[in-house]
Amino acid sequence: xxxxxxxxAARATIGDSxxxxxxxxxxxxxxxxxxxxxxGWTIMNAVNGGYLxxxxxxxxxxxxxxxxxxxxxxxxxxxxxxxxxxxxTETVRTGRTLSTGQxxxxxxxxxxxxxxxxxxxxxxxxxxxxxxDVRTSAQPPALPPMDQCFGPEDGPSPVxxxxxxxxxxxxxxxxxxxGWALGQPSGKGEMRAWFGLADGRDADPFSLxxxxxxxxxxxxxxxxxxxxxxxxxxxxxxCRPAPGPVRVSITTRNLAGGFLEEDAEVWDxxxxxxxxSRQLARVRLG
Amino acid sequence: xxxxxxxxAARATIGDSxxxxxxxxxxxxxxxxxxxxxxGWTIMNAVNGGYLxxxxxxxxxxxxxxxxxxxxxxxxxxxxxxxxxxxxTETVRTGRTLSTGQxxxxxxxxxxxxxxxxxxxxxxxxxxxxxxDVRTSAQPPALPPMDQCFGPEDGPSPVxxxxxxxxxxxxxxxxxxxGWALGQPSGKGEMRAWFGLADGRDADPFSLxxxxxxxxxxxxxxxxxxxxxxxxxxxxxxCRPAPGPVRVSITTRNLAGGFLEEDAEVWDxxxxxxxxSRQLARVRLG
Numbered sequence: 001x002x003x004x005x006x007x008x009a010a011r012a013t014i015g016d017s018x019x020x021x022x023x024x025x026x027x028x029x030x031x032x033x034x035x036x037x038x039x040g041w042t043i044m045n046a047v048n049g050g051y052l053x054x055x056x057x058x059x060x061x062x063x064x065x066x067x068x069x070x071x072x073x074x075x076x077x078x079x080x081x082x083x084x085x086x087x088x089t090e091t092v093r094t095g096r097t098l099s100t101g102q103x104x105x106x107x108x109x110x111x112x113x114x115x116x117x118x119x120x121x122x123x124x125x126x127x128x129x130x131x132x133d134v135r136t137s138a139q140p141p142a143l144p145p146m147d148q149c150f151g152p153e154d155g156p157s158p159v160x161x162x163x164x165x166x167x168x169x170x171x172x173x174x175x176x177x178x179g180w181a182l183g184q185p186s187g188k189g190e191m192r193a194w195f196g197l198a199d200g201r202d203a204d205p206f207s208l209x210x211x212x213x214x215x216x217x218x219x220x221x222x223x224x225x226x227x228x229x230x231x232x233x234x235x236x237x238x239c240r241p242a243p244g245p246v247r248v249s250i251t252t253r254n255l256a257g258g259f260l261e262e263d264a265e266v267w268d269x270x271x272x273x274x275x276x277s278r279q280l281a282r283v284r285l286g
Numbered sequence: 287x288x289x290x291x292x293x294x295a296a297r298a299t300i301g302d303s304x305x306x307x308x309x310x311x312x313x314x315x316x317x318x319x320x321x322x323x324x325x326g327w328t329i330m331n332a333v334n335g336g337y338l339x340x341x342x343x344x345x346x347x348x349x350x351x352x353x354x355x356x357x358x359x360x361x362x363x364x365x366x367x368x369x370x371x372x373x374x375t376e377t378v379r380t381g382r383t384l385s386t387g388q389x390x391x392x393x394x395x396x397x398x399x400x401x402x403x404x405x406x407x408x409x410x411x412x413x414x415x416x417x418x419d420v421r422t423s424a425q426p427p428a429l430p431p432m433d434q435c436f437g438p439e440d441g442p443s444p445v446x447x448x449x450x451x452x453x454x455x456x457x458x459x460x461x462x463x464x465g466w467a468l469g470q471p472s473g474k475g476e477m478r479a480w481f482g483l484a485d486g487r488d489a490d491p492f493s494l495x496x497x498x499x500x501x502x503x504x505x506x507x508x509x510x511x512x513x514x515x516x517x518x519x520x521x522x523x524x525c526r527p528a529p530g531p532v533r534v535s536i537t538t539r540n541l542a543g544g545f546l547e548e549d550a551e552v553w554d555x556x557x558x559x560x561x562x563s564r565q566l567a568r569v570r571l572g
Binding site: 238 | 356357361386405406408418518543544
C-alpha cells in the first residue's frame with residue numbers, strides 16, 4: 001500500500017482502479033444487475049458495508065436519470081459474503097432535479113434461493129448542477145499532518161491484520177484516537193483519519209460511501225471490543241470531492257441500550273464538507 | 287392550546303388523544319391500510335412531514351412483529367394533502383430482536399390514480415427489551431425554563447398563524463433562537479424548544495417522529511425565508527420517553543448548494559436522549 005501511494009506513475013484514476021472494477025455491475029435486464037462481490041473489501045471475512053453501499057449506489061446511478069447520490073439510506077439485513085450477487089433496482093420517482101430509487105442486493109443460499117442482504121432507498125441529483133453558494137458553519141476536523149498519523153503498516157495494527165480491505169485503503173489514523181490500539185482507549189467516541197484508496201485513485205461520490213464506513217469503530221475508543229454491526233446507514237453527499245486524500249471524522253455521543261450512533265463527516269482537500277453520514281449500530285455491552 | 291395545557295382534568299392520554307385518532311389506520315387487507323389524513327396537522331396547507339412519518343410508523347408497527355421504530359428513513363416524493371390515503375407495507379425481514387419493513391403512502395390524483403407521497407424503510411425492535419446500560423457523552427440542550435420560552439400564543443407568532451398544527455402542539459421556543467421572528471435572525475443554524483401535544487398527551491415513539499419535524503426551520507435563523515421542503519428524514523428512537531414535555535434541539539451546520547441538513551435531538555423529562563434525527567432539505571438561496 002505505501003508503495004502504491006508513493007508511486008505517482010502507478011496512480012489509478014476514477015474509472016480505472018480496483019475500486020471501480022470491484023463495484024462495476026453487469027446489466028442483466030433493465031434495472032437488474034449482476035456482480036461478483038470481491039473478497040478484497042472484507043474485514044474479518046465480512047464484506048465491508050461501505051463497499052456494499054458503493055455497489056448499490058452505482059447500480060442506482062445507472063438505473064436513475066441523475067448521476068449522484070444526494071441521500072442514500074441502507075438497512076443491513078444479513079451478512080454479505082464474497083461471491084455472486086444480484087442487485088434489483090426500482091425507480092420510485094423521477095423529477096427534474098431529483099429522482100428517487102430503491103435497490104436490494106441478494107445472494108444465494110445453499111439451495112440457490114435468493115437471500116436479501118441490504119435494501120436501500122436513495123434520492124439522486126447532479127452535484128455539478130448545484131449553485132456554488134456555501135454558508136457552512138462546520139469546521140474541518142483537527143487532524144495532524146498525514147506523516148504524523150498512523151496506518152496498518154506502521155503498527156501496532158489499528159486495523160485487524162487479516163482484513164483484506166486494509167491493503168486497499170490509504171488510512172492514516174489520528175494518534176489521539178488510537179489509544180485503543182495501545183490498550184488505552186480514550187473513553188471518547190471519536191475516530192479521525194486521512195482516507196484514500198491505496199492505488200491513489202481520487203475520491204468521488206461512490207468512494208465517499210466507502211469512506212464513511214471504513215474507519216475502526218468508535219466503540220473501540222469507548223473501551224468496547226468485538227464486532228459493531230451496522231443496522232442502518234444514511235449518507236448525504238453534499239459536494240463532489242476535490243482530488244487528494246480526504247479527512248474523515250467520526251463521533252459517537254450516545255451509547256445506550258446496546259446501540260450507538262456513528263456520525264461521520266468527510267472533508268476534501270479543498271476544505272469542503274463533502275459528505276455527512278449517520279449510522280445506527282449494535283454493540284455488545286461488557 | 288394554553289387552556290388544554292393548563293387543564294389536567296382534560297388531559298389526553300397515549301391511545302386516547304387527537305394525535306392517536308389522527309394517526310390511526312384501518313386495515314383493508316394484510317399490510318394495507320386506509321387513513322384519512324387530518325387537516326389538523328398542516329402548515330400552510332401542507333401536511334406536516336413528521337405527522338406523515340408517524341402515520342407510516344404506526345402502519346409498520348402493526349405489520350411488523352416488533353412494536354417500536356428503532357431507525358426509520360423516509361424519502362418525501364410529492365406533497366401530501368389532507369384527505370384519503372392508503373398505506374402499503376412490506377415485511378422485508380423478521381429477526382429475533384429486529385425486523386425490517388417498508389411502507390409507502392399513496393393518495394389519488396384527479397383521475398383516481400394512486401400517486402406515491404412518501405416511501406419509508408425502517409427497522410423495528412422492542413425498546414422495553416433493551417438493557418438499561420447508558421454511557422452517553424451527549425448533553426441536554428441549554429434551554430430556559432418553559433415559562434421563559436415563547437409559543438404562538440405569546441406573539442409575535444413564531445409559527446405561521448394559519449397553521450392548523452400550531453393549535454395541536456405545545457411549542458415553547460427558546461428566545462435565543464427566535465431572532466428571526468423579530469426580523470433579527472442570529473445567523474446560527476439553531477432552533478430549540480419545549481415540545482408537547484396541546485391536549486397534554488405524553489410522548490411515545492410515534493409522537494417523537496412528529497417532534498423532530500415540528501419546529502420552525504433552522505433556515506429562518508440563517509436569514510432565509512420561505513419553504514424548506516424535506517427530501518429525506520431519518521429518525522433513531524433510542525429510548526421510550528418519560529411522561530412530560532420533551533426538549534428538542536435542532537442544528538444546521540452545512541448550508542451549501544441549495545441544501546442543508548437539520549440534526550435534531552429529543553430529550554425527555556428524565557434527562558435521557560430519546561431520539562436523534564437528521565434530514566436533508568432544500569432551501570431557496572437568496
